[in-house]
Amino acid sequence: AMAWRAAPRAAARLLLGRRGIASCIDPSTGLTEDQKEFQKVAFDFAAKEMAPYMAEWDEKEIFPVETMRKAAQLGFGGIYVKPDVGGSGLSRLDTSIIFEALSTGCTSTTAYMSIHNMCVWMIDTFGNEEQRRRFCPSLCSMEKFASYCLTEPGSGSDAASLLTSAQRKGDTYVLNGSKAFISGGGDTDVYVVMCRTGGPGPKGISCLVLEKGMPGLSFGKKEKKVGWNSQPTRAVIFEDCVVPVGNRLGAEGQGFSIAMQGLNGGRINIASCSLGAAHASVLLAQEHLTVRKQFGEPLANNQYLQFGLAEMATRLLAARLMVRNAARALQEGRDDAAVLCSMAKLFATDECFGICNQALQMHGGYGYLKDYAVQQFVRDIRVHQILEGTNEVMRMIVARNLLQG
């Protein structure tokens, strides 16, 4: 609010500053006019509605429901969901650009929004007409929020070994088991759950949509995390939880395939969130180097720090190009899309963490204080190297492509 009330030129500089315009890391280069417009809305929203609050949301562990609903009004609740059920019908590249921009305002909240978007897309893509119309509109508007349940205490990277069972009884499934580390768990309304309806391995897995309030659905304690504090994380517990057969997405045994397809987009989205955090951190470092003086001159006069900033910018641009390349491959339905998404997620999340960490170092002691945003970007994106498939699993996927492909 304050930035807008300031003199127009100063306000413009603040907003432009977030975008890094007229520099080598300008994120709008190579985009179409429409994409530049989407990006502008996302950057403006991030600067005005998210950045002033990201520290408070982190400290007080606030799930910013009203802010996310405002974002949903602009179309950010179902970005790549079809318009006939309330989505914005945009491409994967458009989505990446939007999440990257929003992430400069608050990475943790944007990451949750990307998970929500993936859930709505799953229902939109694999649900039948009745399911699409029942669930998607209220999710696109964020009247209701969604969570994605795949990971269990006993199955993380080895997702296909999940144990949550769904026994068919008449026209219902009865679920028993639990899911771990569920983003939004306990506060969200709709749960997209991968469970075992058949035999062992991936082919025995189906996808069910559950709703909060269903008997037998309960939640564990809220986890205390290093970052991602603007979204609650809880275990999701099923105890003889009865779910109508009409809540199954796709066919029995199709669940794992749905999960894998969802992860392609999810990996691009998480990588995009890392890009935004790194972009913001580079700008923060650039500002600090210009302002902070030691030994009688600004830090920016030191060649070591100049080289450091140059390396950060170069790595950021490389990561951004990897992510956008993967997004294009996915939206074009190319055969190499899945492995490109894995490479992009691996590269971008690793590089961007390094960039944010280096930016923190450049801030000296101030970088360690919670009054300065750079430490929150570091803490928030650390987990991007772990979820949506660990970066070790990403390497497995790429190696398999090279040695077996």
Next chain:
Amino acid sequence: QAIDDDCNQTGQLLAAMLDWPQGTFASRVELEDGAVRVEREVDGGLETLRLRLPAVLTADLRLNEPRYATLPNIMKAKKKPLEVVAAGELGVPASAPRLKVLQVQEPPPRAGGEKVESVESLLGKLRHAGRI
């Protein structure tokens, strides 16, 4: 203040023609009973006026915050039809522009200042120039 010619005249002219009070460069407007409280952006800061209605107000950039464009609207914008209408079809008599530019000049160059030796000398010079 229009951004093409920066004349800063239309609101003021209208108020004079109607003989209504004016609050220009409004950055905050509050309606009261039969009146309006206007906070204006002036060179020195903010000026608050209370004007009897009806009144003429002109808006400053800081009066409101524009809405965000929504993603669907951005996409629809390109598809909106652009209708071209000839001036004659509107029933507006074609006429020469009603504004005539009489003169355009640079502001006078900044004249050099003068240093004085004493306060009395300063007062004398100011009186002589008709400033006090």
